[in-house]
Structures are given as structure tokens and as C-alpha cells.
Amino acid sequence: MSVIPDGLLITPDELAPYGPASSLAECCGTLLAQQRKTWELLRKGYDSLPTVRSKTFSYDAFRVTTQFNAGRIVSSSAKVDEKSIKERKCFLCAAHLPAGQRGFLYREEYLVLGNPFPIFPEHLTIPYVEHRPQRILPALSTFIALAREVAPRFSAVYNGPRCGASAPDHLHLQLGTGGYMPFEAESGLLPAGRQECLAQGPALRVTSLEAYLRTVILLEAREVAVMEEAFRRLFDAYQSLAGEPDEPLMNLVAFMREGKFVLGMFARSKHRPSRFYAEGEEKMLLSPAAVDVGGVVTLPLEKDFERMTADILADVLGEVSLGAEKFSALKELVRKDLRAL
Numbered sequence: 001m002s003v004i005p006d007g008l009l010i011t012p013d014e015l016a017p018y019g020p021a022s023s024l025a026e027c028c029g030t031l032l033a034q035q036r037k038t039w040e041l042l043r044k045g046y047d048s049l050p051t052v053r054s055k056t057f058s059y060d061a062f063r064v065t066t067q068f069n070a071g072r073i074v075s076s077s078a079k080v081d082e083k084s085i086k087e088r089k090c091f092l093c094a095a096h097l098p099a100g101q102r103g104f105l106y107r108e109e110y111l112v113l114g115n116p117f118p119i120f121p122e123h124l125t126i127p128y129v130e131h132r133p134q135r136i137l138p139a140l141s142t143f144i145a146l147a148r149e150v151a152p153r154f155s156a157v158y159n160g161p162r163c164g165a166s167a168p169d170h171l172h173l174q175l176g177t178g179g180y181m182p183f184e185a186e187s188g189l190l191p192a193g194r195q196e197c198l199a200q201g202p203a204l205r206v207t208s209l210e211a212y213l214r215t216v217i218l219l220e221a222r223e224v225a226v227m228e229e230a231f232r233r234l235f236d237a238y239q240s241l242a243g244e245p246d247e248p249l250m251n252l253v254a255f256m257r258e259g260k261f262v263l264g265m266f267a268r269s270k271h272r273p274s275r276f277y278a279e280g281e282e283k284m285l286l287s288p289a290a291v292d293v294g295g296v297v298t299l300p301l302e303k304d305f306e307r308m309t310a311d312i313l314a315d316v317l318g319e320v321s322l323g324a325e326k327f328s329a330l331k332e333l334v335r336k337d338l339r340a341l
Helices: 012-018 024-038 040-047 070-076 082-087 137-150 182-186 224-242 302-307 310-320 324-337
Strands: 053-059 062-068 103-106 110-114 123-127 154-159 172-177 195-200 204-209 215-221 250-257 260-267 296-299
Touching: 012 024, 024 040, 024 103, 024 110, 024 123, 024 137, 053 310, 062 182, 062 302, 062 310, 137 154, 137 172, 137 224, 137 250, 137 260, 182 250, 195 324, 204 224, 204 324, 215 224, 215 324, 224 260, 224 324, 260 324, 296 302, 296 310
Parallel strands: 062 296
Antiparallel strands: 053 062, 103 110, 110 123, 123 172, 154 172, 154 250, 195 204, 204 215, 215 260, 250 260
């Protein structure tokens, strides 16, 4: 276990003046309130949220919102190549956290920290206390538990190491304001023709979202054990299709709906679209992660926000999502591998 520096962990007595703390969700909200009062970097991040501009594009049965959020430029432009990662200190390791940042332990293995560069009205980062690579399977039980314990105030988010995680070398999860991403509501409201049932039983329902610009497999279950087993089978199917020994490209969003766990896996083809690397007028600083594919696309440069169109947005989301042929193959594997649950 990594050594936690003195003064990093906040005590219940220190939290008490800033709000209630009888549940995990309340503790998270109260921590943010405390940090806004005592940590200048986080305070500036949240003070800037009212200046964020947004516009929404409608695509028939769903919508995608874009926002101009200058504070996200660090994450959107983060260098995640192996050389850059080796040459910088890990900003999620407890020893390297900035002065003023405080947090508390969850399950004795994760730190709950306020995110100083928020997208959500309430945004937290949950790094593992030891420095280990970003991988979902070792964190799966924690990810699902978080979704249950913080609902409905928060939803849980995971970015794969090669599609959105700005610290691919350090295992971490995120929490954001529940219901903030359009996907959360749309996944339960899309008409029958926009969803394909891949597996259905008393304990589990598995669907794919169709003509949604993004390639999504949706798991719904009431029991923790069923959700964990279903995701592991989905992971194995996707990994076999991708032909990779490591984690295939994915983003995850998990939340509770009517007493059920809902987990959306966004299957990806690449981290960043070609526009990210383009020159001249074609270039856009756009690096889609879970919140983006969840329906809130963040643009840290105002010029990119101003010239974004529905067609460009559709092209970008389509480019970074799994291709139609591979998505069809993944659905066939899911039908076979998850039908027994």
C-alpha cells in the first residue's frame, strides 16, 4: 500500500461544517464544498462553470450537446504516448497531488478527490492508492459498487487507457452528476427500432443501440453478481474480436435506473479523430472520452465550438466508434456468450 502523505485525508470532523456526510454521495458533495472553500485551483474550476457555453444538436431520437469549456484544455491535449508518460510525474499518485487537495478513502484502496477541471456540476476522480495501469477488470467490483452507492446523485465513468484516460498509467474512475449525459435518459427511451435485444432473461437484459452515432452495448441487471459476470463475458467477447492481449478500446458509463444497474459499454476504434492531428482549418482539439460519447462533447477552444456542426459531430463520433462490420460481429458474440445468464 502506498504511503498517504500527512494532511491529505480529510476527517469527518473537518467535513462536518460543509454539509452532511451520512452517505457516500453526501460525502462526495460535501468534500467538493470543502475544497471550493480551501483549494484555489478547484474553486477557480467551479467558478468558471457558469461561463461554459453550450449548444445542442438533435439527431431524430437523440441529441448531443457540445460545450466550450476552456478549463478542459489540459485533459483534451494531454500527451499520452509512452515517452511522455515516462518523463512526467504521475499527477494521480498521492505523493504528487497539489498542496490544498484533500480527499478520503473508499474501500481502503481508492482515494476520492475533487476534480479541479470539472465538466459536471459535481465531478470527482477516484484513483487507486497505488500506481498501477488503467485497467477495468481489477476495478470492476468497485466501479459497480460506486454506481449503486452514489445513485442517483452521481453516475460512474471509466475511460480506457487508450481512449480518453489522461493518466493511462494510473488506475482511476470518475463520478459525475447523475443524468447530466443525454445517454443516461436516452438509453431507456429510444424506440424499439433503435434498440436490438441481444440477450434477455429474468436476471439480465442486453441490448445494442442502433443508428446512434456511437456503438453501444447496454447491460441491465438487478444483481451485482449478474452484472459483473455479464460484463466479464462482454469484455472477453470484445477482446477476442479485437485480437488484442490487452484491454480493447472502450468507455463505460454506469448508473442506476428503477432499481437496476445500467452499464453502457461504448466500443471504440481509435482514441482521437483525424481532425485532432490535421493541419490548418481542418484541425480541431477534440479528444472524445466517456462524457463525450455519453452525449456531452467538450471543446476547450472557442473557435472549434463556433464552427462545430451536426455533420462534423456525427463524422467525429462515427470515426472513433467501432466500425459497422466489427460491431455486427461483436453483437453475434454477445448473443452467444451472454444468452445463458
